[in-house]
Amino acid sequence: GQQVMQIPQYQHVQEGEDFTTYCNSSTTLSNIQWYKQRPGGHPVFLIQLVKSGEVKKQKRLTFQFGEAKKNSSLHITATQTTDVGTYFCAAPSGSARQLTFGSGTQLTVLP
């Protein structure tokens, strides 16, 4: 079925540095979602991107959907300790009734 490859698997940054995680697919995606999971918690929805080339911002977070709708990125500007957690992308699988998650990027922010 549909797979989304997410990189990097881990990222350590100093507080105040920027952070980016990427999701890539070999096929065109109808949409892509992003979730955040705090340590010991459950995934929480951040955003959904649908249009080719779409860019959405939530405060320090910027989400992009590639022109070909095969890749997406999440960029955090000036990370804070509250940004710690694992960030997942998710996209519909071939059946269009299943959501496939990337393996996640675990972000550590050093104070």
Place this chain on the structure above:
Amino acid sequence: NAGVTQTPKFQVLKTGQSMTLQCAQDMNHEYMSWYRQDPGMGLRLIHYSVGAGITDQGEVPNGYNVSRSTTEDFPLRLLSAAPSQTSVYFCASSVSGIYNEQFFGPGTRLTVL
């Protein structure tokens, strides 16, 4: 609204035992799903349901059964637990399907000895 609730929070089983993980939502969502989360592997879909009376298999269904007799409840049954089923299990729901925001429950941490 309580959102999505899961019980128990923690469970230890012996190999071969059976048990049911409970999931309930009070948002009148049509779509519900079960995921398991293992280190470095993200979330993998076990089973899902698009409405009461309708269930289907996800990516890793073997060893698990589900039913959806009501809109609110979506229990996950482990038929004969195996150590490979040691994982964190999340239930999720959404208004109508995968093109909507998924709301996750707090999870059940299961250990099979």
